[in-house]
Amino acid sequence: MAGAYGFVRRASREALRLLVVGVGSLLIAAxxxxxxxxxxxxxxxxxxxxxxVLRNSPKARRQFIELQHRHPRMVFPVRRLIRREPEVFPVLWQQALRLERLIVPPTWRRAGQLRRRYLRRRA
Structure with missing residues (x-):
């Protein structure tokens, strides 16, 4: 009887894990x-x-780590966002600076100047 109870618990835990991974996959697609x-x-x-997905799928976690090793600059913002206490605004600011550096010519860039002028820490 105890063996059957353990099997049912393991099976239900595995089914719940697969359900959570499926919901996570749907959220990623959406x-x-x-x-x-x-x-x-x-x-x-x-x-x-x-x-x-990453908390409930060991295979996805391994693939994410491999992707992180191959492309650390691309994955680092995602890693900062999926922490327990995510750093949302610093990630958004860093991505805005990267986008500005990618698109805008150096003489027209103003984001860094605006930050230094208005968001500087007061001593």
């Missing part, structure tokens, strides 16, 4: 689609989906 549309709803869904 977040990706919404990230392509105007608006900002896609990023939170992507992050929540990644959290669910």
């Amino acid at each position: 977040g990706f689609v919404l990230a392509l549309l105007p608006g900002h709803l896609g990023l939170p869904l992507l992050v929540i989906g990644l959290i669910l």
Whole structure:
């Protein structure tokens, strides 16, 4: 009798884990689609989906670590967002600076100047 009870517990735990991974995968897909549309709803869904999948799937966690080793600069912002206490505003600011550096010519860049002028720490 105890063996059957243990089997049922393991099976139900595995089914719940697969259900959570499935929900996380759906959130990732929906977040990706919404990230392509105007608006900002896609990023939170992507992050929540990644959290669910990476915490419940060892295979996905291994793939994420391999991706992190191959492309550390691309994955680092995602890692900062999926922590227990995510650093949302610093990640958004860093990505805005990267986008500005990618698109805007050096003489037109103003984000760093604005930060130094208005968001500087007061002594």
